[in-house]
Amino acid sequence: MAFGASLILSAANNSVFGPELPLSDFPAPGLLELTMYVAGISLLFGAFIRFFGWLMIIFWGVVFVSEGWYMLSYINYLGEAIAVVLLSNQIYSVDRLRTKWQNKKPLKSVYEQYSIPVSRILFGASLLYAAVSVKFLNPAVSLDVVYRYNLTDYFPLDPMFIVLGAALTEAGIAVLYMLGFLRRFISVIFLTFLTLSVMYFGEDVWPHLLLVAFGVGIFLHKPDIWSLDSRLDFKKLTKKLPSSK
Structure with missing residues (x-):
């Protein structure tokens, strides 16, 4: 939830992870902003968690290509994205509710x-x-x-x-x-x-x-x-x- 909220706040402040990385410095800032909003809202509510986790791994890689080694300052965002992918359905999430509605047992990730x-x-x-x-x-x-x-x-x-x-x-x-x-x-x-x-x-x-x-x-x-x-x-x-x- 905090990861999703952080992405939403980054987009709301026209920045990528931190105020020293304004969206205007990147190519296709509108697309990056939309990506952070959509991924942030989805992760906040726990909808399609793994998909958006993978998306944010790719997103971090794209920003790394643009900013270089400075992005190691924000490698914790990459860590959170990887953690989201590795986790099974979280208890308080739309994904867990969808699993219950379908009468399926939540799959536990190895x-x-x-x-x-x-x-x-x-x-x-x-x-x-x-x-x-x-x-x-x-x-x-x-x-x-x-x-x-x-x-x-x-x-x-x-x-x-x-x-x-x-x-x-x-x-x-x-x-x-x-x-x-x-x-x-x-x-x-x-x-x-x-x-x-x-x-x-x-x-x-x-x-x-x-x-x-x-x-x-x-x-x-x-x-x-x-x-x-x-x-x-x-x-x-x-x-x-x-x-x-």
Whole structure:
């Protein structure tokens, strides 16, 4: 649902995934806008989910051809599209209702178990790319933010050190997400920083909707098969610790 809502809001704001990618910069902007609206509405209500999941995979590929490696910043959208394709019919969806009306049993996808890890890893990859490309390799924009908002008043450090700290924090969160380690703890940290950033810097809310939904989803979801958290059963490890008696 959040994926569909994000596509609708992107189209409504005449952008492709983010405000720095206006539709007017792409060929056939009207067709791209219509595609995002139709796919977004269908995914929001869960109608023909897999078809529109495949459509958005192709859509992301087309945008990648136009924008190049910068689209790695939005590879989380590709991850969500792949996850949608891998999932079976969702409970609250038109597809599930249609299956019930036809007196059919919902088909369970054998690949469903891979949907969460794929979206998690690609989400982490998008954060890591943003940290490296923007804050490490091209820190000028981040330095401008430090000066413009007088962040040195709150953090009495060298501006470059503040940028480096932000980059390392974002990269650390990204790597831990990709590894699937301490997912819930990292989700709380990530959502806290994201909320503070939107509130303090007055950023648009709509580009962050999918990020918030992902953070909440990972927090609520049990460890997936590719996560370190699933390999490390903390309850069992705690039971194996020697008693203090």
